Amino acid sequence: MSNIAxxxxxxxxxxAGTGALGLASLIYPARRAQAAGSILKVRxxxxxxxxxxAFRLAAPEGDITNVIFAGLVVATxxxxxxxxxxxxETIEQLDPLTISFKLRDGIGFTDGFGQxxxxxxxxxxxxxxxxxxxxxxxxxxxxxxxxxxxxxxxGLIHLKEAFAPLWTSTLPTPSSTILSKRAVTExxxxxxxxPVAQSGxxxxxxxxxxxxxxxxxxxxxxxxxxxxxxxxIHPIEDEKTAELGYEAGDLDYTWTSVSxxxxxxxxxxxxxxxxxxxxxxxxxxxxxxxxxPFDNPDVRRAVQYAVDRKxxxxxxxxxxxxxxxxxxxxxxxxxxxxxxxxxxxDKAREMxxxxxxxxxxxxxxxxxxxxxLTAAQVIQANLQDVGLNVEIKQNDSGTFWTLGSKxxxxxxxxxxxxxxxxxxxxxSWATEWFTSSQIGTWNWESFDSxxxxxLVVEGKIELDDAKRDVMYKKMQDLMEESGCYVFLTxxxxxxxxxxxxxxxxxxxxxxxxxxxxxx
Amino acid sequence: xxRLAKIWRIVRRIVREPLGALGLGLVVLVVLSAxxxxxxxxYPPTKLSPADRFAPASFQHLLGTxxxxxxxxxxxxxxxxIALSIALGATGASLVIGIMLGLIAGYGPRWLDNILLxxxxxxxxxxxxxxxxxxxxxxxxxxxxxxxxxxLVSVPGYARIIRTQTLVLKSAEHVMAARSMGAGSARILxxxxxxxxxxxxxxxxxxxIPVVVAIEAGLSFLxxxxxxxxxxxxxxxxxxxxxxxxxxxxxxAGGLPIILTTLGFTxxxxxxxxxxxxxxxxxx
Numbered sequence: 096m097s098n099i100a101x102x103x104x105x106x107x108x109x110x111a112g113t114g115a116l117g118l119a120s121l122i123y124p125a126r127r128a129q130a131a132g133s134i135l136k137v138r139x140x141x142x143x144x145x146x147x148x149a150f151r152l153a154a155p156e157g158d159i160t161n162v163i164f165a166g167l168v169v170a171t172x173x174x175x176x177x178x179x180x181x182x183x184e185t186i187e188q189l190d191p192l193t194i195s196f197k198l199r200d201g202i203g204f205t206d207g208f209g210q211x212x213x214x215x216x217x218x219x220x221x222x223x224x225x226x227x228x229x230x231x232x233x234x235x236x237x238x239x240x241x242x243x244x245x246x247x248x249x250g251l252i253h254l255k256e257a258f259a260p261l262w263t264s265t266l267p268t269p270s271s272t273i274l275s276k277r278a279v280t281e282x283x284x285x286x287x288x289x290p291v292a293q294s295g296x297x298x299x300x301x302x303x304x305x306x307x308x309x310x311x312x313x314x315x316x317x318x319x320x321x322x323x324x325x326x327x328i329h330p331i332e333d334e335k336t337a338e339l340g341y342e343a344g345d346l347d348y349t350w351t352s353v354s355x356x357x358x359x360x361x362x363x364x365x366x367x368x369x370x371x372x373x374x375x376x377x378x379x380x381x382x383x384x385x386x387x388p389f390d391n392p393d394v395r396r397a398v399q400y401a402v403d404r405k406x407x408x409x410x411x412x413x414x415x416x417x418x419x420x421x422x423x424x425x426x427x428x429x430x431x432x433x434x435x436x437x438x439x440x441d442k443a444r445e446m447x448x449x450x451x452x453x454x455x456x457x458x459x460x461x462x463x464x465x466x467x468l469t470a471a472q473v474i475q476a477n478l479q480d481v482g483l484n485v486e487i488k489q490n491d492s493g494t495f496w497t498l499g500s501k502x503x504x505x506x507x508x509x510x511x512x513x514x515x516x517x518x519x520x521x522x523s524w525a526t527e528w529f530t531s532s533q534i535g536t537w538n539w540e541s542f543d544s545x546x547x548x549x550l551v552v553e554g555k556i557e558l559d560d561a562k563r564d565v566m567y568k569k570m571q572d573l574m575e576e577s578g579c580y581v582f583l584t585x586x587x588x589x590x591x592x593x594x595x596x597x598x599x600x601x602x603x604x605x606x607x608x609x610x611x612x613x614x
Numbered sequence: 615x616x617r618l619a620k621i622w623r624i625v626r627r628i629v630r631e632p633l634g635a636l637g638l639g640l641v642v643l644v645v646l647s648a649x650x651x652x653x654x655x656x657y658p659p660t661k662l663s664p665a666d667r668f669a670p671a672s673f674q675h676l677l678g679t680x681x682x683x684x685x686x687x688x689x690x691x692x693x694x695x696i697a698l699s700i701a702l703g704a705t706g707a708s709l710v711i712g713i714m715l716g717l718i719a720g721y722g723p724r725w726l727d728n729i730l731l732x733x734x735x736x737x738x739x740x741x742x743x744x745x746x747x748x749x750x751x752x753x754x755x756x757x758x759x760x761x762x763x764x765x766l767v768s769v770p771g772y773a774r775i776i777r778t779q780t781l782v783l784k785s786a787e788h789v790m791a792a793r794s795m796g797a798g799s800a801r802i803l804x805x806x807x808x809x810x811x812x813x814x815x816x817x818x819x820x821x822x823i824p825v826v827v828a829i830e831a832g833l834s835f836l837x838x839x840x841x842x843x844x845x846x847x848x849x850x851x852x853x854x855x856x857x858x859x860x861x862x863x864x865x866x867a868g869g870l871p872i873i874l875t876t877l878g879f880t881x882x883x884x885x886x887x888x889x890x891x892x893x894x895x896x897x898x
């Protein structure tokens with residue numbers, strides 16, 4: 096700073112140098128683009144932290160494990176939720192408790208781990224289901240009894256009880272990914288960010304933290320081929336930043352911010368398709384009942400009354416999204432028609448004063464994204480209005496996603512959070528994360544209800560849709576009655592991609608990278 | 615009266631230079647608008663009004679409103695208060711610490727000088743942004759964190775300059791005379807050395823103020839500076855950057871005061887330097 100005066104660097108030199116750098120940066124991307132060939136450049140909303148399907152932290156990690164490891168089946172693109180075989184030649188539900196499968200004969204693991212066998216299927220599925228392994232996705236195989244190996248490539252999946260979400264939110268997700276038993280065992284039981292024994296249509300070639308993940312075509316994959324030689328995945332947390340990146344030509348596909356959808360649809364960037372998809376994701380404002388002052392149920396209830404959910408959602412999404420009644424989106428079994436508690440600041444003020452916490456300062460943790468910050472600022476104003484001061488703490492994704500983990504000491508201090516979860520098309524996926532066994536994993540509010548836990552289990556084995564509908568509505572009632580949750584929105588999903596790309600999107604706009612092709 | 619007359623003479627010399635006059639005018643404008651923010655602002659800077667979001671400049675909102683309907687003119691005024699208080703506070707603290715350490719390093723024993731130089735060089739070896747982000751990650755985003763960052767970044771520079779000049783003055787005739795007459799180290803440092811080294815460093819500090827303003831704005835832009843909803847020029851820029859396609863005036867409202875403040879303090883500092891040390895004129 097002050098030693099500038101003592102150097103020989105003149106202002107003219109600095110300007111000339113800056114100009115040269117600027118010119119070079121203009122030339123470099125142009126040359127790079129010419130040499131790019133068959134490369135798809137996409138944006139994900141967070142960087143990878145682990146590439147073990149059983150312990151994945153966020154959807155972008157699942158998007159990658161879905162193409163570098165073969166799952167039994169995989170979700171397909173289109174306007175309806177569906178799946179197709181990936182590692183299996185055939186898979187069939189013989190009866191409510193039995194699924195037979197036969198693996199394709201030519202799927203091998205990289206790094207010399209040999210051919211994929213039914214023994215690997217048994218290992219991978221039972222590994223997720225085994226409570227000892229503490230996989231946060233063990234609920235996907237809640238009723239698994241065992242996987243029986245019939246021969247080298249065939250087997251039977253036996254369930255203890257029927258399992259309603261099996262074909263919607265278990266099998267077509269990374270929870271059916273098959274890993275090499277030998278590779279995982281040699282790796283100490285868990286894979287990290289440098290995956291071994293890859294088996295999918297693409298291989299992870301390079302990971303530059305916070306910059307990009309590069310996937311390349313797997314030369315040994317003999318089945319449905321991906322459309323690109325390489326897929327470059329750029330972690331960009333903020334959608335607005337991603338939009339600028341897209342418009343600068345650095346991306347071929349990105350989700351947009353909800354607030355930009357109408358503008359982009361009216362006036363799309365050149366050679367671009369903009370699509371709006373109904374989202375299943377859910378966003379909420381949570382309070383950790385294990386930490387004061389939210390260990391007092393009256394304070395939690397007061398905050399529920401204090402938050403003007405419509406104002407929060409309108410401000411954060413510029414009127415493009417609606418408020419939600421719970422965690423299950425419209426159109427799914429268990430969607431509620433209304434909330435139990437509405438905006439009532441006078442009542443909130445009275446309760447805050449009665450609880451003796453008026454004037455206290457509490458901390459609201461958020462992911463460092465434009466929409467979350469806006470939502471947090473409206474919540475901050477709402478709570479200040481009833482006597483609670485709020486400090487907003489912005490976190491980058493690496494920090495944010497571990498805030499409520501029991502491995503992070505901060506989970507004992509976490510007070511409030513604005514949170515968003517992705518969703519699969521079955522209500523059990525939404526409720527799964529709020530059981531008492533998920534406290535310190537994904538249940539950051541420390542919500543614990545025996546009735547809720549029981550309903551989560553029963554909801555998965557109940558095959559009658561009408562009965563499931565009642566059960567899932569009740570579960571959301573229990574969540575809201577606990578005072579730990581203020582349900583905000585399901586958002587909508589905006590996606591844009593180059594006309595030169597035939598994007599493969601699930602009904603909610605999530606990408607199926609392996610099915611992207613040049614148009 | 616004598617001091618006032620001397621200040622007035624300096625001011626007259628500054629305004630005779632066109633860039634000096636412009637710099638002084640901008641600095642006075644920024645300082646006054648920050649000081650009288652309470653009077654000049656038409657709305658509380660944190661008052662939300664989602665119904666009025668993205669309003670362009672008008673008589674109701676002189677600089678328009680942001681994405682949650684806050685009045686940008688009020689936020690810019692109060693943001694100036696934050697920027698200047700950090701700039702002046704942190705630069706002042708850096709000066710005091712830098713001068714003390716520089717005097718000690720220059721006048722003290724050789725071994726202490728070596729240790730202090732090692733510390734200064736170690737601090738200077740960190741890139742400013744990386745050091746700032748690391749510190750704020752450890753301490754958490756707040757006003758004090760920003761001040762701490764600025765102090766750590768600035769102190770080595772000031773201290774090194776003071777040390778060099780102290781080393782020169784240590785063997786000057788008037789200092790040797792004072793020592794031979796029995797003056798103690800404290801008296802020599804404060805009465806005979808400090809007055810001779812403080813002038814240039816004050817000018818240098820005035821030229822560092824825009825750098826500090828930029829550091830604060832940069833950290834706030836990244837969400838690592840002052841916490842919302844406290845207005846900061848950097849956070850206004852961040853709000854505006856996200857919506858620049860639809861509402862360019864938010865970026866203008868956040869960026870303009872940073873530009874004006876930077877230009878003002880730079881022109882003023884350069885004019886002061888040219889007045890007091892013509893040998894350096896045009897060299898930086």
